[in-house]
Amino acid sequence: MMKMKLVKTLLLLLCVKLFCYAVIGAPQTCPANNEDKCGDSDEWKGEFFPDIPKIKYEGPSSKNVLSFKWYNAEEEILGKKMKDWLRFSVAFWHTFRGTGADPFGAPTKYWLWEDGTNSLNMAKRRMRANFEFISKLGVDFWCFHDRDIAPDGKTLEESNANLDEVVALAQELQTKAKKRVLWGTAQLFMHPRYMHGAATSSELKVYAYAAAQVKKAIEVTHYLGGENYVFWGGREGYQSLLNTDMERELNHLARFFEAAVAYKKKIGFNGTFLIEPKPQEPTKHQYDWDAATSANFLRKYGLTGEFKLNIECNHATLSGHSCHHELETARINGLLGNIDANTGDPQVGWDTDQFLVDIQEATLIMLSVIRNGGLAPGGFNFDAKLRRESTDVEDLFIAHIVGMDTLARGLRNAAKLIEDGSLAELVRKRYQSFDTEIGAQIEAGKADFELLEKKVKEWGEPKVASAKQELAEMILQSVL
Ligand code: XUL
Ligand code: CO
Numbered sequence: 001m002m003k004m005k006l007v008k009t010l011l012l013l014l015c016v017k018l019f020c021y022a023v024i025g026a027p028q029t030c031p032a033n034n035e036d037k038c039g040d041s042d043e044w045k046g047e048f049f050p051d052i053p054k055i056k057y058e059g060p061s062s063k064n065v066l067s068f069k070w071y072n073a074e075e076e077i078l079g080k081k082m083k084d085w086l087r088f089s090v091a092f093w094h095t096f097r098g099t100g101a102d103p104f105g106a107p108t109k110y111w112l113w114e115d116g117t118n119s120l121n122m123a124k125r126r127m128r129a130n131f132e133f134i135s136k137l138g139v140d141f142w143c144f145h146d147r148d149i150a151p152d153g154k155t156l157e158e159s160n161a162n163l164d165e166v167v168a169l170a171q172e173l174q175t176k177a178k179k180r181v182l183w184g185t186a187q188l189f190m191h192p193r194y195m196h197g198a199a200t201s202s203e204l205k206v207y208a209y210a211a212a213q214v215k216k217a218i219e220v221t222h223y224l225g226g227e228n229y230v231f232w233g234g235r236e237g238y239q240s241l242l243n244t245d246m247e248r249e250l251n252h253l254a255r256f257f258e259a260a261v262a263y264k265k266k267i268g269f270n271g272t273f274l275i276e277p278k279p280q281e282p283t284k285h286q287y288d289w290d291a292a293t294s295a296n297f298l299r300k301y302g303l304t305g306e307f308k309l310n311i312e313c314n315h316a317t318l319s320g321h322s323c324h325h326e327l328e329t330a331r332i333n334g335l336l337g338n339i340d341a342n343t344g345d346p347q348v349g350w351d352t353d354q355f356l357v358d359i360q361e362a363t364l365i366m367l368s369v370i371r372n373g374g375l376a377p378g379g380f381n382f383d384a385k386l387r388r389e390s391t392d393v394e395d396l397f398i399a400h401i402v403g404m405d406t407l408a409r410g411l412r413n414a415a416k417l418i419e420d421g422s423l424a425e426l427v428r429k430r431y432q433s434f435d436t437e438i439g440a441q442i443e444a445g446k447a448d449f450e451l452l453e454k455k456v457k458e459w460g461e462p463k464v465a466s467a468k469q470e471l472a473e474m475i476l477q478s479v480l
Helices: 002-024 032-038 082-086 092-097 120-137 156-177 204-223 246-267 291-300 313-318 323-332 359-371 393-420 422-430 437-443 449-459 469-478
Strands: 088-091 141-145 180-185 228-231 272-275 307-312 336-340 380-382
Touching: 082 359, 082 393, 088 092, 088 120, 088 393, 092 120, 092 141, 120 141, 120 156, 120 393, 156 204, 180 204, 204 228, 204 246, 228 246, 228 336, 246 272, 246 291, 272 336, 291 307, 291 323, 307 313, 307 323, 313 323, 313 336, 323 336, 323 359, 336 359, 359 393, 359 469, 380 393, 393 422, 393 469, 422 469, 437 449
Parallel strands: 088 141, 088 380, 141 180, 180 228, 228 272, 272 307, 307 336, 336 380
Antiparallel strands: none
């Protein structure tokens, strides 16, 4: 009995320690070697990344780590510039708010410009760093959550005022740098008020708070000329069905989306609304589990015309699908709007948000994107972070460069596959029995069961052809 108590106390102490690490991990002062650069203002002397040049395309034989080997922004592939196929975007939350902290350990990254506070000046300084970063990287877009870019206040009014101040600076900086917002969103998962969900919370006042927060986030996205707005329902789900009225929660979610659509129209925001499916984490079950579930939800509530999907590759694999499957499901439903480009780790069961480096996967992704005619007004947002152990400022650039090069290589390969035509021919041949009079009747819904039974009696036992799967794989390999 005594022993049990001792173990429990030790466990409790360990939990408290882990919690403290997660919350206060970062140092609260300006780094000692950097006092004169931090000061009290958001200004910064000189460059944030003085050792990093503007990243240029140098071709596959280049040994320069700070160069593109495959991404050549202005080069045309299948009649469109690479930059227009890819429309790359940097995710502010990972690149500028990622600290390397995990549930077991303190932050590992100490960027020179960070003073460890969540002050308004710090928020503005970070914004300046963001635009130098994306300019040097040669990316046209950025994405943000309201609470990544500006500190949460004690009241909604204070939070909104903070946001306005940072957004005014962001507007000035992005105009100067000729950059654009790919999408904005509201962070409806971090604050404890959202522990039961936001639009699906059991608490009416939380639903209302979430509505007010999204209203403001849509306004600032609109103000910044955002081309899309994302809804990721991180806590829109449940931990137990025993205490959950799922039907009521889903109805509330639909009402929330309807109100968002009405508000968007009222203020003249023409960006696309995107739902980002994910099966779980942080909830045990997230309502927009995958592309098919989300499509069904949109159809049930008559919202299909108002929304598209933002497919995230790591979310796809968590839901038991490949990224390619999710993209194709979205595409054939007319819902493919944007891609959160990242990948998981096959040995790890959670959302590791790593940069995508698998060339075969990138080729399949780009095949879907080409078939979709591109993603615009969506694009590829790097919802990806450095691993905890990568701690050099240079790593931020290297990670994005390899992510961009991987997708650029995927684009080149997918174009080769399409130009070669043998994969399409394999698929065409596989279904050629339907390219007949009866096939056309079936596809037009004009072949009833009696007619088909009559035909079977006439034809006898069907001869079934090979699926040629290994040949399809061989063709894919030939372009990698
Ligand atoms: C979480 C995730 C989010 C959304 C935006 O897994 O992907 O960052 O992209 O809220
Ligand atoms: Co995402």
